[in-house]
Amino acid sequence: MKPIVFKTIEDAYIIQTAKHHRVALDDEFLTGFGSGFLNIYYKAWIDSPYSYNIVAIESESEEDLNSDPSQIIVAGAMLVALDPSNHYRYIFRHHIWSLTFAATKASLSKPTFLFKLLQTRGIYYLQGISKMTLRSIKSSLKSIIMKMSSNPKSDSPADMVDDSNKHEPLRIAELTHIFTDKEYRRLGIATTMIKMLKDQCESQNISRIELVTPAESDAVRFYEKLGFSNLGTLVAKTKESFIKFQLDI
Numbered sequence: 001m002k003p004i005v006f007k008t009i010e011d012a013y014i015i016q017t018a019k020h021h022r023v024a025l026d027d028e029f030l031t032g033f034g035s036g037f038l039n040i041y042y043k044a045w046i047d048s049p050y051s052y053n054i055v056a057i058e059s060e061s062e063e064d065l066n067s068d069p070s071q072i073i074v075a076g077a078m079l080v081a082l083d084p085s086n087h088y089r090y091i092f093r094h095h096i097w098s099l100t101f102a103a104t105k106a107s108l109s110k111p112t113f114l115f116k117l118l119q120t121r122g123i124y125y126l127q128g129i130s131k132m133t134l135r136s137i138k139s140s141l142k143s144i145i146m147k148m149s150s151n152p153k154s155d156s157p158a159d160m161v162d163d164s165n166k167h168e169p170l171r172i173a174e175l176t177h178i179f180t181d182k183e184y185r186r187l188g189i190a191t192t193m194i195k196m197l198k199d200q201c202e203s204q205n206i207s208r209i210e211l212v213t214p215a216e217s218d219a220v221r222f223y224e225k226l227g228f229s230n231l232g233t234l235v236a237k238t239k240e241s242f243i244k245f246q247l248d249i
């Protein structure tokens, strides 16, 4: 096996990474939408300035990495929202139509999947999209009103509020996906990606990592081994059980 190098996910790595995501996370609902959707999903995700995305590539040299992107050998990957609310807002603003189009196209070509989607998630997806749309309209209106009512003279020192004593809110990153391909497991690849994430969080004053993982997943033992605290089981609206983990940095 060649050495494993860890790189930020770029456009050139998307197709191979999404392909491996589909195999390694085959029981994940998102994967059901298929490769076309996952490619668009990765594109949206890595476009966001609020995300941190790593791919592990088997590679001997930089030359390997710069060769034909379809030839790269992906061993694993990780997607993280470093600032979840801004991240999802960004994706909603910039990529909602391409994601919706890709999801609709994928669902229509798979009637059984579409039925399952509507039955288990349809109403929640619609509620989520409506909430995000309302929030987006509200924040646009708010910034228009603020711009209209702003008074340039109010910047004088007397008007400035000293907020140096205000407590900074706790900044929490959300780890949404991590996988290592079957033939590369138990070699420390995911551990290295989590270490990189911790370093990234430290450099951005993020003090906690949170995630949920399916309750019956092998990943439960992985997170426990890495020192994540098990916060117990959550039952989603779709009736699936997940375990919530957090790691304070």
Ligand SMILES: CC(C)(COP(=O)(O)OP(=O)(O)OC[C@H]1O[C@@H](n2cnc3c(N)ncnc32)[C@H](O)[C@@H]1OP(=O)(O)O)[C@@H](O)C(=O)NCCC(=O)NCCS
Pocket: 024, 025, 176, 177, 178, 179, 180, 181, 184, 185, 186, 187, 188, 189, 190, 191, 192, 213, 214, 217, 218, 219, 221, 222, 223, 225, 226
């Ligand atoms: C969970 C997963 C990411 C771990 O990747 P990995 O690269 O094999 O992990 P590491 O080699 O860094 O493992 C570190 C430690 O975690 C524990 N661990 C990892 N996988 C484990 C498993 N299947 N069973 C029990 N313990 C496990 C071990 O203690 C391991 O140390 P050891 O090999 O010295 O005993 C990988 O198994 C995977 O991709 N699973 C499918 C996708 C998934 O469930 N992702 C998480 C949900 S988003």
